[in-house]
Amino acid sequence: MKEFELKYGCNPNQKPSKIYMSDGSDLPIEVLCGRPGYINFLDAFNGWQLVSELKKATGLPAATSFKHVSPAGAAVGLPLTDTLAKIYWVDDLGELSPLACAYARARGADRMSSFGDFIALSDICDADTARLIKREVSDGVIAPGYEPEALEILREKKKGNYNVIKIDPEYAPAALEHKDVFGITFEQGRNELNIDKDFFSDIVTENRDLTDEAKIDLAISMITLKYTQSNSVCYVKDGQAIGIGAGQQSRIHCTRLAGQKADNWWLRQCPKVMNLPFKEGIKRADRDNAIDLYIGEEYMDVLSDGAWENIFTEKPDVFTREEKRAWLDQLTDVALGSDAFFPFGDNIERAHKSGVKYIAQPGGSVRDDNVIATCNKYGMVMAFTGIRLFHH
Secondary structure, eight states, X not given: OOEEEOSOSSSTTSOSOXXXXXXXXXXXXXXXXXXXXXXXXXXXXXXXXXXXXXXXXXXXXXXXEXXXXXXXXXXXXXXXXXXXXXXXXXXXXXXXXHHHHHHHHHHHTTHHHHTTEEEEESSOXXXXXXXXXXXXXXXXXXXXXXXXXXXXXXXXXXXXXXXXXXXXXXXXXXXXXXXXXXXXXXXEEOOOOOOOGGGGOOBOSSOOOOOHHHHHHHHHHHHHHHTSOSSEEEEEETTEEEEEEESOSSHHHHHHHHHHHHHHHHHTTSHHHHTOOBOTTOOHHHHHHHHHHHTSTTTHHHHSTTTGGGTBSSOOOXXXXXXXXXXXXXXXXXXXXXXXXXOSTHHHHHHHTTTEEEEEEOOOOTTHHHHHHHHHHTTOXXXXXXXXXOOO
């Protein structure tokens, strides 16, 4: 296939639209089902790079959930705990394959953001993963291949119009990449930076105890940031992103946004939230939205008279600020990456509230001493990478 005609570009008024190889060669993809659009392909190709690098760095199957050219979640295929299986709504599926676990984590960490996602998988899609995908609201998936049963399952989604893309895992792009903006062509070398456990050797804090598990989490954080619209910050816990703050103009707003998402991920695991008395037959999206409101500041939107009756069998008690803070204080050993340096210690103060213990960032701020001192105050481990990871 030399080129693929798209329905339209980023918006319906942007026509004509297509993808093709500038050198006239075949595209490294095969569309097995559906008709992906412009943004679908942007998500697919960025997501494929992300999961490929996660697989290379960790040796584990990887998945990502992309929305609007930034990941809503990213994870490797570690087994799910009973609690995670329940809050990700996969506890009825039995034991899942490692790849399915990776996608359950990537999709489930921030279910509000990942609604209607485009999925990227590092490995051949198996039936477990396909069954999980089929039940979620999603635009499509890209993978290096599909088991026959998995492809059959996916082709039943969206009345046969679900976007399924197969990519050649051996495809390697040119060293130079180009982008047209306002009729002007930009050229740059591809960001071929290799992120692995040795990426975090320059530790600048008093605490230098960077565990192997923390190195993996920091690698996941930094690889995720490599494909997240900047400015960006990523919190990671036990092999999965739990909070991604993308595309913010201010570094502290990145840290706050990602931290709030990480907090929500942890609050959802509180027994008070897990035992909410939902009515039988409530839709998954409505359930996710209700939980998001219940654990937030707008909780009366679901607890007021006339509202809670539509969602719950009985009115839940308010999840008080004090109860939430007590539960959040139990979140520990979180890793955090930033795609550029932290200019002030306020970022570290905010990260501490979400259980961050390990940090990786480029360093190079005129206030590095203040940032390091704030880390030392909380016994954190911080590594300077010397490398910025802006992505636009």
